Amino acid sequence: MPALVQRRPRHPDPRPARRVPHRRTPAGDLVNETHRTPSGGLIDRDTPLRFTFDGRRLTGYRGDTLASALLANGVHQVATSIRFGRPRGILSAGAEEPNALVQLEEPVPEPMLGATTVELFDGLVARGLPGQGRLAAQPDPARYDGKHVHCDVLVVGAGPAGLVAALTAARGGARVVLVDDQPEPGGALLGSNEHLDGKPAVEWARTVADELRELPGTLVLERTTAFGAYDDGFVLALQRRTDHLGAAAPRHVSRQRVWRIRAKQTVLATGAHERPVVFADNDRPGIMLAGAARTYLHRYAVLPGRRAVLFTTNDSGYAAALDLADADVDVPLILDARPDAATAWTDVCAERGIEVRAGHAVVGTDGEERIAAARTASLDGAGKSRVDCDLLLVAGGWNPAVHLFSQARGQLEYAPGLGAYVPAGVLPAMRVAGAASGALDFASCVREGRDAAEEALSATGFTPAPRFALPASDARPEETPPAVRWLVPGAAPEPDTRFVDLQRDATVSDVLRATGAGLRSLEHIKRYTTIGTAHDQGKTSGMLAGGIVADALGTDLARGRPTTFRPPYTPVAFAALAGRNRGELHDPVRVTAIHPRHQAHGAVFENVGQWHRPWYYPRPGEDLHAAVLRECRAARTGVAMMDASTLGKIDLQGPDVTVFLDRLYPNMMSTLGVGRIRYGVLCGLDGMVIDDGTVIRLAEERFLVTTTTGNAATVLDWMEEWLQTEWPDLDVFATSVTEHWATIALVGPLSREVLGAVAPGLDVANAALGFMSWQDAEVAGIAARVCRISFSGELAYEINVPCWYAGALWDALLAAGEPYGITPYGTETMHVLRAEKGYPVIGQDTDGTVTPQDLGMSWVVSKKKADFVGKRSFSRPENLRPDRKQLVGLLPEDPAVLLPEGAQIIESDHLPEPPVRMLGHVTSSYSSAALGRTFALALVRSGFGRIGETLYVPVGDEVVPVTVTGSVLFDKEGARRDG
Template sequence: MSTDTSSTGHAPFRTAEGGRIDRSRVLEFRVGGQTLPAHPGDTVASALLANGRHQVGTSIKLGRPRGIGAAWAEDPGGLLQVEEPFPEPMLLATTVEVFDGLAVEGIPGQGRLAEVADTARYDTRHLHVDVLVIGAGPAGLQAALTAARSGARVALVDEQSEAGGSLLGTTDRLDGAPATEWVARATAELAGYADVTHLQRTTAFGVYDDGFVLAVERRTDHLGAQAPQHLSRQRVHRIRAEHVVVATGSHERPVVFTDNDRPGTMLAGAARTFLHRYGVLPGTRAVVFTTNDSAYAAAVDLADAGVEVAAVVDVRQEAPAQWAAELSARSIPLRTGQVVTGTRGTDRVSAAVVARRDGSQAAEVDCDLLLVSGGWNPAVHLFSQARGRLRFDAGLGAFLPAEDLSGLTVVGAAAGEFTLAGALEQGRRETRAVLGELNLEVAAEDDLPVAAEAFAVQPPALLWFVPDPDGDSSRQFVDVQRDATVADIERAVGAGLRSPEHVKRYTTIGTAHDQGKTSGIVATGILGQLLGRGPEAVGTTTFRPPYTPVSFATLAGRDRGQLFDPVRTTVLHDWHVLHGAVFEDVGQWKRPRYYPLAGEDMETAVLRECAAARTGVGILDGSTLGKIDVQGPDAGEFLDRLYTNLMSSLKVGKVRYGVMCSADGMVLDDGTVLRVADDRFLVMTTTGGAAKVLDWMEEWLQTEWPELRVHLASVTEQWAAFPVVGPRSRDVVAEVFGIDTSAEVFEFMTWRDVELDGVPVRLARISFSGELAWEVHVSGWYAPAVWERLVAAGERFAITPYGTETMHVLRAEKGYPIIGQDTDGTVTPQDLGMSWVVSKKKPDFVGKRSFARPENQRADRKQLVGLLPVDRETVLPEGSQIIDFREDGELPPPPVAMLGHVTSSYRSSFLERPFALALLKGGASRHGETVHVPVGDDLVAVEITGPVLVDPEGARRDG
């Protein structure tokens, strides 16, 4: 529930005023079963801190308490499992916005998915712009304003719930007023431009080639205006931009010391954000440990808000004078040339151990909040994803972009510009240059907001970790979420690892949900220190997408189930269902596998269907075969270059079987080719190979042979195809179409166009069964009617519909291979016994050169053979290995040599026994020999034969 009074559910660590939360309403949410108050605008982290709770969960390996260490996605510790309104794992307390009814609990790095996916929560949008600005901080807002004022199409995306970036957590002033007032004016101006798309709660997580950026937006839904955006509807934006401006800011980095993982240890800038943005005091008594000037502002602001600052500990020997004066005015002790070496406490920090850098004069300073600042890392992740090189700037103690990239510019803190005035000026200057490059009119010079004068900045100290006084580095945590320590890096170095990429994988540092935002550069610094090298010599790990975790559900969106992998059915699907077909998946297609009669199992049904095709007539729905229309004056030449045999010599009205090889000479696909006209062919492919073959053709046509005048089009779904098979197929086809089907008139491997009651039909004498057969091709609109006519005409011959299992048996009996089943990417046409399909007349074709390789000439290459189990009973499992063994019946000593494997195996009604096809080393020369196949605990003896086991002369095929 929510109420309209701020007095309800008072949080003890909430400031009396200030912050950007809506204090007029109180929300209630649950954490681990306890109900806590919050306000609209709170995150779970800020609400927890407001209620005095620092610990969120425990660590994944050691079970140590883990708390909130940062204010946004760089937080390494505060992982949540959302329980209500629906389960969502592995979310950060710092990024989950509070709403009524939210229920969460802390987790140690692994969570629970919803049992039922909510597909309506996700969608996708495509966006095309001139300029994409990533980040709505001061530099990004100024860049977007500059581009918008010039009339450019602009997109501004930012991961926070509102624009402003770092300005939301500071007291910076612009034009003499709080900087947030300028932010409000800037966003209002942007909203007035029709060509500006402004997306908050939108994280750009991947930058790719040609200005392509992926971003995920967390959107509201039925939960209302205050709904938790990343727990409601999510939208993936696929953005194509002429130019990308990266204004992603920077991440404050920690310093590693002993027991630095205790809750209550927090980045200094985060504490300042919690104060100014959320109106939260993250503690009552603080110690601030810093290597640079930025933490002083946090100490001063917290002190002014009522937090007792027990000490500011600066590793530098000399503090910045102006900040020292600010501390003195507030009676805040300043300790220079000192470090924090460790902490005390159980579930939360109770004291910080402060000492000289050499470890001497150690003393405990009581505190419940320890703020740390080891410097700032520019958020160069997206720049690096775009293959930008980095350089280490010793003056800033940070890695910066080292080069200019075409189509991408980095501005603001991400480019190392940490002053407010400098970031604003750079955002405008660089964007104006971009507009000029895009030939867009640059607006007249517009005034920049005037930033308040800042203190002079003293150079930072470079400190990665503070050695433990007792030499124990096992509690010095580099990656808080992974429980990875300085000791782990030391072990990696001891194992000989020198690259940060190798150390990352050895230690798992940087592989958790934060992807090393706080630990990655620190690990580089520690590695360099252990190796005696500077950070510039060590380098960084590779920054890869996604910048922040994106759920698989979001990426999938609504493309799941049938939308992810569409179920394709032929136009006869309803007929098959009505007649009891059992289906199997062939690629994306649902194809009838067999048609069982009452009481039949698959084996019985298939034996019956095979017998019908061999002795009477059968009919198959072969509509899923790939069909590609190849047209153009150079169509014959094009096919000659792709197929192993000649296609340009094929006459109109004729059909030719062809094999296509990849560049290494291995069989890619096979099928029949019909010449439809002088400049037109219909190429038939395997069902599973249809898309692959079309892609293969387009690749060669577009990238290698663009001079050929050829056009390709898939017509797979335009033409239905029905093989009518068996000794009585001639009678059925003759009766339905009223033509002379005699062998003398309608020859094998020819086709002709006919009409059936005005409907165009193409008949082709093609056989994949080894029997007399016709393929009936007809437009899908008329296919059911033509099929019904064929079935009706065949009733007096007991026509039998058969499925893919019977098709496989029939073709295997004839030794016809299935590409992808009887081949495995290492098989040439010669290995299949198809030297006849390799033209000796053509000067070249794809794969021809590879046939001459010594590897392809070896006598012991695996070749296609038939196998007949000697016991005449065993159906060999497909995939079974083939072995030899000694004459005494014993296996040879291991390792037992594998000679090949079974590729297809069936029981044959025609042969009245089981048989198989196999790829066997030197198989063509071993016909008549006996080898063995392990089946369970038995060794089954099999006779090697040629692959053609039925009608090798082809008499049945010719009728």
């Protein structure tokens, strides 16, 4: 709340401010804390803290922020701007800070933090930033976590309105959660010298907070920022738990915690942000919001300057100037943009010898690393002057912090008296009170806080407690509407230094360039200029940009709205959102039961979804290419084995399981006999292939469905969605058994001999164990299910055993296959083998726009079934177009050229001028030992009709000729499948 307007007048202290002499640390570094007042403030002067900024060793006190400690040491330039490298200082005292970005270096590097929000701790090491930071190279040892809490009434903000709202709700018997981003309650009162009921307002705030903590069912969360408001009373808040402890914080203590709060009713008492004014060179260090200067004086006992000029468009700036004058800061001049300055303030200023110039403004500034003078003029351009100063206070009005209300889909309306947007009405479960609703005086804030809480209590079924007397406050002078809203009139300097968004270095000229280009929507102008897209999300620049745009276009702000407020309200670290779900807990590394064997065999691994799968098994001196060619030759000419345990496996059981499968798959599954296997694809409602795999019938009412590795969870979710929402009448149960079964693929012309050696009781002849059938048998003394399935086109078996027997089975197969030169192979070889046979990988050879027919699999779509998921879409004109992309093979003219996957395919034998008609793209590309050359699969427009044609693939600066072939490039007759 802009409590500046309720200043309690006091007589100036006749004692001069004590000048703290220079002193030196034991290391001999200069410490210059000459800008700290001898007394006052909320800092703990008995607890000095040492810190380092930009290589300088300095001191502050517990209770300081990094910004206040820097100002106390006379440091005004904190960073440089991101585009122009201009020096930038501290503009504000809170989360709205656009300039003072720092990088913490110790104890753990953290980028892009506002110096105004970093609590000082002993040992802090930081440096200023040029608008961007760097991530830490080492892991953060701190712990991040999250908690859930439910309450009847959530109050956001512990300023006057929020404290009264929380106390009203808690006394009414409601479960109350009060969150506030400051280390102690009070809000704007912490930075003022207000008196309530005859005592300092800070003491009043502490008294209310103490009572709240003692009331049952009440939770007070300090250092906690509510950063997102969502449906159904759900609010996310970030709590900083050990920033103030610094490096001494024990590692087991959570550093940040995300609170997930669900409230029946929410009261937003989020206050308001002071608005700057745009004028030439308004970005120099030493230019500060008036309310911020008052906060630094009263909360941190810091004098931001020695000679200050105030430029204000409203009454609130006067209190800061007068308080600084009472602290022996020389305040020679106040420039009030209004033609008739408030008499109540001018009289007080006259008593202190401060000149007030009505109808005047700052039109520019001088200085190098810090402001040295303000250039002034009347609003009509006359009466120009130059006033020396090292501090320029700016008070351009207040923007209510309506972010959370807007996030919760609350509507906003323009308030002309404020020159800002305020909530338009209330939401069913959310109310706004205090400065966030546009109230600019303490009496209105506390009254609104009480009323909002009573409404929330009634809405949740509680009877409000008897009203308590509101604290008495000083009367506030009548306010005159401001004359200048956002921009001081006048010609643009060259280059333009009238900065609208200080963080983005965006100027008035940038805004006018956008409107001149024909942009009218503030959302479009935001993206054109980048205004409001930095870490501060336009808290100080958004309303300025909106007003300048409205003036340029001659439109009425009442007919518009600000740009969309999106979470988070303030930046939130990814580590905090992840909480304890970091590393393996965030994205678990899944390994099969045979993983130790792969490691012992020297496998190189790749990530497939969350699975860590063997990619290839290099021998000494082999690279990927050589190892894969060797593994492929073994599978085509001898025998090879692969860990296929990661395939998704779903056990389907129930009386209606055949009905379910027939509805889900394009081909008929109900006719599948027990002991048989059938290949099938799954299609979406649009008829596009989303996954493929096998369907194994285990019993009359039981099937085992396999899926691709990456889509196991997706397919199970897909099945459950149909069972639970569309066909709840079907009696079917779906259970994931992926981890229960280990699967080893035994592949190659000699695989039958190896299997016969370890399964003497199993008849492995084709007549007994034919293709796409299965049998239970003992393999190496282990009860197993042996399936005749091939993803390579070779004679192959998939041997399934419970996962805890997987290692023993792997060892037994290796031993039995040793006389035959058995070779383990990885996923890269698997891809080469299947691509040679034209077997697609869903998600690699498809892109979400591919039907079974496009893959050359019309045979997998039943013509007998009345309906199945996706059937209707197959008859859509779009799916019947003759120029659809279809899966074909490509043979480069040069058999040594390996086409890049993703490369585009064109008709021209040279690189034409754009635009270029693209026929498709390469989906898979490999070197083949069996073919003795490279080859590729591709999706090509009218691909089936182009077989035999020559097309072209741009690769770098060259165009590679390729011949279109069918997708099956090896053993087209399938003679090798049965050995």
